[in-house]
Amino acid sequence: MTRRADLLEAIAAHAVVILAVCFSLYPILWVVSLAFSGSTSLEPQVLPIPIEPTLEPMREVVGATRIEPDGSEIWLFGRQLLNSVVVSIATAVVGISVAIPTAYAFARFEFVGRREGMRLLLATQMFPAVASAVPLFMILEALELLNTRTGLVLCYASTSVPFAVFQLRSAFEAIPIDLEEAAMVDGATRFEAFVRVVLPVARPAIAVTFLFAFMTAYNEFILAATLLDDERAFTLPVVLQRFIGEYDARWDLFAAGAIVVSLPVMLLFYQVQRHMVAGLGAGGVKG
Amino acid sequence: MVSVQAKQLIKRFGETTVLAGVDLDIPDGEFAVLVGPSGCGKSTLLRLLAGLERVSAGTIQFGDRDVTTLEPRERDIAMVFQSYALYPHMSVRKNLEFGLRLRKTDAATMTARVEEVAKMLDISHLLERLPRALSGGQRQRVAMGRAIVRRPALFLFDEPLSNLDPALRAQVRVEIRKLHDQLGVTSVYVTHDQVEAMTLADVLFVLDGGEVQQRGRPIDIYREPANCFVAKFLGSPAMNLSPVELRRESPDQRWFAGQFPVATPTAFAGLETGRRVVAGVRPHDLVLASEGAGDLELDVEVVETLGPELTVHGTLRTQAGPGQAYVAVLPAEHRVTRGDTLALKLEHLHLFDADTKRTLRC
Ligand SMILES: Nc1ncnc2c1ncn2[C@@H]1O[C@H](COP(=O)(O)OP(=O)(O)OP(=O)(O)O)[C@@H](O)[C@H]1O
Ligand SMILES: [Mg+2]
Numbered sequence: 001m002t003r004r005a006d007l008l009e010a011i012a013a014h015a016v017v018i019l020a021v022c023f024s025l026y027p028i029l030w031v032v033s034l035a036f037s038g039s040t041s042l043e044p045q046v047l048p049i050p051i052e053p054t055l056e057p058m059r060e061v062v063g064a065t066r067i068e069p070d071g072s073e074i075w076l077f078g079r080q081l082l083n084s085v086v087v088s089i090a091t092a093v094v095g096i097s098v099a100i101p102t103a104y105a106f107a108r109f110e111f112v113g114r115r116e117g118m119r120l121l122l123a124t125q126m127f128p129a130v131a132s133a134v135p136l137f138m139i140l141e142a143l144e145l146l147n148t149r150t151g152l153v154l155c156y157a158s159t160s161v162p163f164a165v166f167q168l169r170s171a172f173e174a175i176p177i178d179l180e181e182a183a184m185v186d187g188a189t190r191f192e193a194f195v196r197v198v199l200p201v202a203r204p205a206i207a208v209t210f211l212f213a214f215m216t217a218y219n220e221f222i223l224a225a226t227l228l229d230d231e232r233a234f235t236l237p238v239v240l241q242r243f244i245g246e247y248d249a250r251w252d253l254f255a256a257g258a259i260v261v262s263l264p265v266m267l268l269f270y271q272v273q274r275h276m277v278a279g280l281g282a283g284g285v286k287g
Numbered sequence: 288m289v290s291v292q293a294k295q296l297i298k299r300f301g302e303t304t305v306l307a308g309v310d311l312d313i314p315d316g317e318f319a320v321l322v323g324p325s326g327c328g329k330s331t332l333l334r335l336l337a338g339l340e341r342v343s344a345g346t347i348q349f350g351d352r353d354v355t356t357l358e359p360r361e362r363d364i365a366m367v368f369q370s371y372a373l374y375p376h377m378s379v380r381k382n383l384e385f386g387l388r389l390r391k392t393d394a395a396t397m398t399a400r401v402e403e404v405a406k407m408l409d410i411s412h413l414l415e416r417l418p419r420a421l422s423g424g425q426r427q428r429v430a431m432g433r434a435i436v437r438r439p440a441l442f443l444f445d446e447p448l449s450n451l452d453p454a455l456r457a458q459v460r461v462e463i464r465k466l467h468d469q470l471g472v473t474s475v476y477v478t479h480d481q482v483e484a485m486t487l488a489d490v491l492f493v494l495d496g497g498e499v500q501q502r503g504r505p506i507d508i509y510r511e512p513a514n515c516f517v518a519k520f521l522g523s524p525a526m527n528l529s530p531v532e533l534r535r536e537s538p539d540q541r542w543f544a545g546q547f548p549v550a551t552p553t554a555f556a557g558l559e560t561g562r563r564v565v566a567g568v569r570p571h572d573l574v575l576a577s578e579g580a581g582d583l584e585l586d587v588e589v590v591e592t593l594g595p596e597l598t599v600h601g602t603l604r605t606q607a608g609p610g611q612a613y614v615a616v617l618p619a620e621h622r623v624t625r626g627d628t629l630a631l632k633l634e635h636l637h638l639f640d641a642d643t644k645r646t647l648r649c
Pocket of ligand 1: 324
């Protein structure tokens with residue numbers, strides 16, 4: 001009879017899992033259905049099945065163009081997508097490049113103000129981003145960087161550094177100092193030991209931190225909405241908001257946009273995941 | 288291959304002085320062991336030799352080269368860490384090659400040397416594995432291999448066996464000694480295990496309180512410990528120590544330290560009645576005597592049987608009644624049980640000054 005008990009158990013377990021999957025997928029399916037519906041309004045409906053299935057919203061979002069003053073036509077959406085991707089990658093790269101040496105110093109060196117410095121970094125995280133929107137606007141205006149990717153990257157990277165430092169510091173602290181010392185005895189300089197041993201061992205943590213910085217920048221709305229007013233400079237969250245923020249809310253466009261917006265993120269997740277091999281750091285020390 | 292000379296090494300961490308003037312001199316090609324209780328500064332001393340810590344004062348010389356301020360990589364040393372410290376993201380082969388690569392060794396030489404060392408240590412079949420796919424004993428071998436492959440002038444070992452199980456530990460201990468005899472590279476080996484210390488060392492340094500308590504061949508130190516600490520620390524079970532007074536009934540009679548007869552009074556300096564001393568007796572220096580003919584009487588409390596030997600724990604009888612706890616080691620053919628009173632004869636007595644704790648010798 002254990003066979004039967006096993007079967008029942010399997011059925012129960014699967015039922016729970018399927019229920020959980022439906023629960024979390026439901027809103028997403030709803031967005032998908034909306035994106036392919038011909039109807040433009042939000043109608044109450046239980047099953048997420050497109051009404052009057054059509055590719056029109058998708059075409060409208062992705063195909064958005066704009067006529068320049070000189071009469072030429074540019075692919076507006078493509079440009080905005082590129083803005084988002086370039087700004088987010090640049091943010092992650094700049095943020096990580098600053099955070100890695102900083103975090104390493106916090107993890108390994110004794111210096112005056114080490115503890116205070118860490119607290120200060122964390123304190124900056126307590127302020128909501130809106131609080132700095134106005135000063136940032138003024139700074140970028142003075143630097144003539146409003147409506148530029150560079151300006152946005154500077155703002156995002158500076159806000160992403162504290163958390164990245166915090167995360168990477170614990171990652172570096174978790175790496176036994178023996179590894180670096182072994183490398184130095186083996187003939188490495190401190191810098192070589194850092195590059196050849198510490199960085200590779202911290203790779204999973206660096207990958208996660210990179211992803212986090214990317215996502216934060218990619219999803220950021222408030223600063224982008226404040227600092228950008230030229231639609232050619234918009235990032236995707238601002239574009240999306242425009243679909244529903246005006247007088248008539250185009251939910252179908254919003255939904256179609258949301259799907260397109262999430263594609264690069266999925267791609268990145270897939271790429272980064274390879275670096276997060278679980279337990280990569282295990283086995284180097286102790287028996 | 289080099290000799291090692293350290294003079295008056297002092298190491299402070301902030302307020303605490305960990306090493307308070309340590310002298311080391313290790314002849315070229317010898318196997319030196321630093322032994323001492325936990326926290327006595329053994330690892331710190333080794334790290335000073337490696338250049339992983341800076342001395343607060345003192346000098347270190349390898350051969351005729353002053354290395355006191357040199358970086359680890361400039362010292363031509365290799366070190367085996369207690370944790371092994373294998374690079375977790377590199378295969379065993381890459382781990383072994385790491386130091387050679389940094390020294391820009393050409394590929395052919397590198398491969399040849401790695402293969403040679405792998406063969407020597409019997410890890411050839413593990414070369415492509417990552418450290419996490421190795422057992423503790425295999426990791427230990429790789430760590431040794433990584434040190435050997437570099438052909439350094441000096442090996443440093445920090446308790447390399449402490450993470451192995453006892454059987455493996457004994458086996459690897461012998462292999463380390465064999466490797467040393469084969470390679471002839473000067474080695475400094477840190478341990479708190481006295482068996483490792485006694486068996487491996489050409490020259491042994493006993494450390495305590497940030498100072499070298501005694502230096503010498505292991506057997507000499509065992510036979511003639513310089514002070515109470517060394518006497519108690521080396522030897523298992525530990526030496527029995529009793530604070531007593533020197534006495535003799537009349538000038539023509541035998542000397543006694545408390546109740547322990549002093550066999551060769553001429554060997555001891557400053558014998559005078561009433562002098563406070565510490566009488567030390569190794570458990571192995573006690574033999575069973577016929578009743579009434581012993582120097583001591585022991586009331587047996589616990590008997591541990593260890594194959595060829597019995598370790599007998601008991602209480603020493605004195606004129607004033609039961610005295611201190613005492614340990615004797617006897618051949619296993621004796622039948623000893625709890626409650627027995629044994630008459631024991633003393634084969635050797637160590638005497639130490641009660642104040643300085645130093646050995647009394649002429
Ligand atoms: N970086 C440091 N800062 C402050 N104190 C330290 C530092 N390193 C070691 N010490 C102290 O120095 C003393 C000696 O340490 P060390 O590691 O040399 O001992 P050990 O003899 O190797 O002990 P064990 O057998 O437990 O490994 C200890 O009291 C330790 O707390
Ligand atoms: Mg130690």
